Amino acid sequence: MLIGYARVSTSDQNLDMQMDALKQAGCRRTFTDVASGTKAERPGVSAAVAYAREGDTLVVWKLDRFGRSLGHLIEAVRQLQARGVGFRSLHENIDTTTSAGKLIFHVFGALAEFERDLTRERTMAGLASARARGRRGGRRRVLDDKQVGLLRRLSRDPANAPGFICETLGISRATFYRYLGPRSAAASAPPPRPPFTPPAVARKRRTTSRA
Structure with missing residues (x-):
């Protein structure tokens, strides 16, 4: 259909x-x-x-x-x-x-990966250049408007994990979530663990349920 x-x-x-x-x-x-x-x-x-x-x-x-x-x-x-x-x-x-259509999307995938690698290389080169000029202090790093725009563009691509973006931009997870808001933190957070039940209590519950 x-x-x-x-x-x-x-x-x-x-x-x-x-x-x-x-x-x-x-x-x-x-x-x-x-x-x-x-x-x-x-x-x-x-x-x-x-x-x-x-x-x-x-x-x-x-x-x-x-x-x-x-x-x-x-x-x-x-x-x-x-x-x-x-x-x-x-x-x-x-x-x-069709075979031709599948091939085209394989090419698209390769281009997207190339674009991500190129963006990362340019970003790392820019950071290295800034460090070489002495722009590295002890204060907490604050992103400028251009860097925030790049952060948001990278985060819109589902293939870019938070860890990859943080490494690319040279920022911490705290900075990543501070600029993107709590929804990003919630989306990448691991599922909550179930409450711990002591073994003795668990055995007692199983015995009671069987009775």
Whole structure:
């Protein structure tokens, strides 16, 4: 089954062109969003992904209608593939259910990894240059606007773990969470441990339940 997804950034824009193309492609069900491409919460795309079943294909008009960034696009398509769901973009003529489409996304993945490595190398070179000029004091480091922007861009890519970002920017976990807020801390925190039950109490509970 072909499942369509269409998105526009504002209510002033029209979905008709995308909807017509998806209908012509054979989509039997289409989900929509009116939201910026950088917005993480998009009910329409979440509903489309949840609706898809093994053997289905999610179809979009253009790649930028689905992914917030190259890294996000690749990760989202990988998650679909893990569930046996294909992905197709009409404008770019990409279909992951074909060998050519799978190859293209392998190339995309390599490019995204190259981009992350390049960003890390540039950042480390900048930090090394700053240290060489003596910009290293005993006070707690405060990020400037440019560094905060880079921190946020890196954190939007699900492939970049907090530890990788902290190492790349040369900051502590405390600084990472101070600039990104408590939601980031909660998202990466390990699950809470169950309460400890002494062995004697546990045995007594099992004996009572059997009786």
